[in-house]
Amino acid sequence: MAEQREFFFRRLHSLLGVVPIGIFLVQHLFINHLAVYGEEVFNTAAGIMHELPFVLLLETLVIYLPILFHAILGVYIVFTSRYSTRRYGFFRNWMFALQRVTGIILVIFIAWHVFETRVQLALGNVDINYSLMEGILSSTPMFWFYVVGVLSAVFHFANGLWSFMVTWGITQTPKSQRISTYVCLIVFLAVGYLGIRSLLAFAYGV
Amino acid sequence: MAEQSKVTFIITRQDGPDAAPYEETFEIPYRQNMNVISALMEIRKNPVNSKGEQTTPVMWDMNCLEEVCGACSMVINGTARQSCAALVDQLEQPIRLEPMATFDVVRDLIVDRDRMFEALKQVKAWIPIDGTHDLGPGPRMPENKRQWAYELSKCMTCGVCLEACPNVNDSSNFIGPAAISQARLFNAHPTGEMNASDRLNGLMEDGGIDGCGNSQNCVQVCPKGIPLTTSIAAMNRATNIQAFKNFFGSDTAL
Numbered sequence: 001m002a003e004q005r006e007f008f009f010r011r012l013h014s015l016l017g018v019v020p021i022g023i024f025l026v027q028h029l030f031i032n033h034l035a036v037y038g039e040e041v042f043n044t045a046a047g048i049m050h051e052l053p054f055v056l057l058l059e060t061l062v063i064y065l066p067i068l069f070h071a072i073l074g075v076y077i078v079f080t081s082r083y084s085t086r087r088y089g090f091f092r093n094w095m096f097a098l099q100r101v102t103g104i105i106l107v108i109f110i111a112w113h114v115f116e117t118r119v120q121l122a123l124g125n126v127d128i129n130y131s132l133m134e135g136i137l138s139s140t141p142m143f144w145f146y147v148v149g150v151l152s153a154v155f156h157f158a159n160g161l162w163s164f165m166v167t168w169g170i171t172q173t174p175k176s177q178r179i180s181t182y183v184c185l186i187v188f189l190a191v192g193y194l195g196i197r198s199l200l201a202f203a204y205g206v
Numbered sequence: 207m208a209e210q211s212k213v214t215f216i217i218t219r220q221d222g223p224d225a226a227p228y229e230e231t232f233e234i235p236y237r238q239n240m241n242v243i244s245a246l247m248e249i250r251k252n253p254v255n256s257k258g259e260q261t262t263p264v265m266w267d268m269n270c271l272e273e274v275c276g277a278c279s280m281v282i283n284g285t286a287r288q289s290c291a292a293l294v295d296q297l298e299q300p301i302r303l304e305p306m307a308t309f310d311v312v313r314d315l316i317v318d319r320d321r322m323f324e325a326l327k328q329v330k331a332w333i334p335i336d337g338t339h340d341l342g343p344g345p346r347m348p349e350n351k352r353q354w355a356y357e358l359s360k361c362m363t364c365g366v367c368l369e370a371c372p373n374v375n376d377s378s379n380f381i382g383p384a385a386i387s388q389a390r391l392f393n394a395h396p397t398g399e400m401n402a403s404d405r406l407n408g409l410m411e412d413g414g415i416d417g418c419g420n421s422q423n424c425v426q427v428c429p430k431g432i433p434l435t436t437s438i439a440a441m442n443r444a445t446n447i448q449a450f451k452n453f454f455g456s457d458t459a460l
Contacts, residue, residue, distance in 0.1 A: 003412045004449075010416035011446065080378040081419060087284055088370055088423045096372060096421035163420045169443020172436055 109149030276364030380417025
């Protein structure tokens with residue numbers, strides 16, 4: 001039997017995108033949304049997350065390693081496709097292209113975001129709290145950078161959820177795939193709302 | 207019409223596998239109910255380009271002339287399709303003909319679709335029925351299942367789905383939609399079912415089913431309307447189950 005390593009890696013890539021990365025993204029934006037209820041509420045919640053037992057191990061296994069794997073294989077996938085939206089302007093072909101564009105945006109955004117929050121915390125330069133985010137997002141270019149980053153993340157997650165269901169053979173018929181498109185659209189709107197709402201809370205205190 | 211009208215073709219030509227492609231324009235006399243192949247035959251009869259220069263006849267592949275063999279696929283006005291079924295009256299002029307870019311060009315509009323046959327070998331898209339003795343009749347296939355399988359059996363290996371697929375290209379080893387659907391067809395056959403895991407393991411080999419990125423162009427362009435994306439999702443499910451059986455062990459893994 002010839003090698004089946006690619007199959008394993010691609011299935012792992014698909015799985016990790018939803019479990020744990022997708023779940024982490026949703027949890028992250030739920031916590032962020034607490035900023036809407038004020039500085040105190042957010043700081044308490046962020047504090048609890050930081051005080052979780054084995055926090056570094058959890059971060060490594062649930063966040064760093066899965067994202068690293070997903071990103072490295074993802075960039076490879078991006079550069080082995082030939083984009084054809086001009087010739088074949090079908091909806092799914094656009095989603096295919098956007099999934100890869102947002103993936104590249106996310107590699108840049110997440111690297112930046114982790115550097116100015118988690119890495120700076122580890123270096124002892126900052127504390128993760130409301131005022132840190134307030135400081136970052138008070139600059140208009142950074143605010144828009146974060147808007148693009150958050151929306152890319154949510155799109156990549158929602159559309160990835162759709163293809164996850166195809167890749168794992170859950171949605172097979174055109175009808176089930178059409179309905180799951182709508183379900184994923186609702187996921188995009190709901191999680192996207194959480195993300196943008198919390199950015200507004202940090203940046204403008206509204 | 208008193209004056210004889212002309213049809214203009216802009217054809218991407220290539221003198222050999224390693225030669226550089228170039229475009230050549232031809233103007234041929236219009237006839238009623240012409241298809242692209244009859245126009246190419248007209249050029250072959252009198253290989254003179256629009257500048258009046260004598261040139262070599264344009265080469266193309268063809269066989270059945272009724273859209274069931276798949277040999278005459280080419281890119282016509284930007285869309286990959288069969289040239290036998292492309293009627294000149296229904297095409298915008300000038301009509302642009304190009305070889306399918308996914309494949310290696312042999313000459314002019316002839317491409318080498320060998321990779322599609324290699325793909326069928328990888329997934330063992332046939333039913334082994336030979337034995338050292340008479341194996342007798344196989345199990346019967348229910349009529350409704352036969353009708354369903356007939357739709358999948360319409361695949362003519364024409365290559366249009368591979369041409370439209372963004373993941374079938376020089377930098378990727380993806381097998382393409384056609385062979386995945388063929389594995390599903392033969393796994394659905396009552397006799398073919400006996401070797402189902404062989405085909406699934408073939409699909410799981412490197413360059414197999416995992417290269418699909420769900421752009422779903424294939425199902426949009428298939429000239430036979432084969433439900434390719436349903437086949438891919440069905441084979442995704444089957445290969446996943448096969449992978450678990452292979453790893454954890456199962457009496458039905460083989």
